Amino acid sequence: xxxxxxxxxxxxxxxxxxxxxxxxxxxxxxxxxxxxxxxxxxxxxxxxxxxxxxxxxxxxxxxxxxxxxxxxxxxxxxxxxxxxxxxxxxxxxxxxxxxxxxxxxxxxxxxxxxxxxxxxxxxxxxxxxxxxxxxxxxxxxxxxxxxxxxxxxxxxxxxxxxxxxxxxxxxxxxxxxxxxxxxxxxxxxxxxxxxxxxxxxxxxxxxxxxxxxxxxxxxxxxxxxxxxxxxxxxxxxxx
Amino acid sequence: xxxxxxxxxxxxxxxxxxxxxxxxxxxxxxxxxxxxxxxxxxxxxxxxxxxxxxxxxxxxxxxxxxxxxxxxxxxxxxxxxxxxxxxxxxxxxxxxxxxxxxxxxxxxxxxxxxxxxxxxxxxxxxxxxxxxxxxxxxxxxxxxxxxxxxxxxxxxxxxxxxxxxxxxxxxxxxxxxxxxxxxxxxxxxxxxxxxxxxxxxxxxxxxxxxxxxxxxxxxxxxxxxxxxxxxxx
Numbered sequence: 001x002x003x004x005x006x007x008x009x010x011x012x013x014x015x016x017x018x019x020x021x022x023x024x025x026x027x028x029x030x031x032x033x034x035x036x037x038x039x040x041x042x043x044x045x046x047x048x049x050x051x052x053x054x055x056x057x058x059x060x061x062x063x064x065x066x067x068x069x070x071x072x073x074x075x076x077x078x079x080x081x082x083x084x085x086x087x088x089x090x091x092x093x094x095x096x097x098x099x100x101x102x103x104x105x106x107x108x109x110x111x112x113x114x115x116x117x118x119x120x121x122x123x124x125x126x127x128x129x130x131x132x133x134x135x136x137x138x139x140x141x142x143x144x145x146x147x148x149x150x151x152x153x154x155x156x157x158x159x160x161x162x163x164x165x166x167x168x169x170x171x172x173x174x175x176x177x178x179x180x181x182x183x184x185x186x187x188x189x190x191x192x193x194x195x196x197x198x199x200x201x202x203x204x205x206x207x208x209x210x211x212x213x214x215x216x217x218x219x220x221x222x223x224x225x226x227x228x229x230x231x232x233x234x235x236x237x238x239x
Numbered sequence: 240x241x242x243x244x245x246x247x248x249x250x251x252x253x254x255x256x257x258x259x260x261x262x263x264x265x266x267x268x269x270x271x272x273x274x275x276x277x278x279x280x281x282x283x284x285x286x287x288x289x290x291x292x293x294x295x296x297x298x299x300x301x302x303x304x305x306x307x308x309x310x311x312x313x314x315x316x317x318x319x320x321x322x323x324x325x326x327x328x329x330x331x332x333x334x335x336x337x338x339x340x341x342x343x344x345x346x347x348x349x350x351x352x353x354x355x356x357x358x359x360x361x362x363x364x365x366x367x368x369x370x371x372x373x374x375x376x377x378x379x380x381x382x383x384x385x386x387x388x389x390x391x392x393x394x395x396x397x398x399x400x401x402x403x404x405x406x407x408x409x410x411x412x413x414x415x416x417x418x419x420x421x422x423x424x425x426x427x428x429x430x431x432x433x434x435x436x437x438x439x440x441x442x443x444x445x446x447x448x449x450x451x452x453x454x455x456x457x458x459x460x461x462x463x464x465x466x467x468x469x470x471x472x
Contacts, residue, residue: 064333065332067336068340068344069347071339072336072340076336076339092306096306098313098316099291099310102311102312105312141290142290
């Protein structure tokens, strides 16, 4: 299997299946296509088209099958590797895990807009709009409810696909110094303690060391590629 | 105890239509509760059923064994597991993977189209000026439908031959394409006709046209509310 992903610093959608596969010990070959190519998004799309006609990241390639959209990738993995238990075994817990994952997939626009994933950004507080604060409150309430019911440390006890869906939110809450409850911090620590999480950060750091360009050059390159947009679908979509 | 589905207005609530039409088309029995959106008390009424504060909500069982599922996609996955004979997802793994990918793309995507062509079943069909973004959404949806039909549609008129959850996810788009008189290719028009010919579609639409709740922000000609006759064909 191949997983085509974009920048580990910015692409929250890439992080989700990557961390799920690592944490579930599913072997795969990683194909990295950076956003910040010198010619911008057209070049990104052109490079991506060498791997997949889907025109977006992340994409899972299994033989002739190309699967895009994070949730669809997670469902495919859950079916292909049933012993890895990517969804909880209990039907009721599984239904809730899918609901949480789906809510993440289409929701929390204000938080995502105001706090984009940016792993190397120094931790600094940020004022949130009322809408983003509501997003945080809803996320904390959801996490709290299922962790209380299932005993933690992850949302449904053991790590599952719902945790993978929220892993980028964990980095956002940390990066932007969002004030959260002790219970929420406990969950964030559990996610950040995953070896897969550490590996994502290490791989990102290693790539930065290989990249001889300066921070300013990298920023200029990202700016040229229009950082206001994140590629998820064939059409560019506002972040 | 039968399943219970909490939904919003049939005229406007595209998210409600998805699991409803899936259950009807698959012959899964359920009781429905309709809560009009954006009226006094409706938010509290929805929150009483689910803290997510959004319709649709599926309730299965009661007491300790009660399961409440929100988010259309999660509801469809729950139904697909609980009623395997209904085959809500295609049985072929490659077809199923594509069905889930396009359903998920629908779930979080096509925002410009959704904003500029809100579902409004009683609105008499007429064109609207659309942004380039919305036109790009339409082109992408046509590609998705055409590709699914070409690759997996041989066994019937739907995206994967027989009706499945992906058709349910796109049913409100069929309604929008009709309402806003979107020009489409012949194969896309044929697919739309197959969805519109579902008895479940007619049942939903008949109820939508008879609703009396008018939501100002969904009526683009407000204060004028253009409406088809309640018995319109």
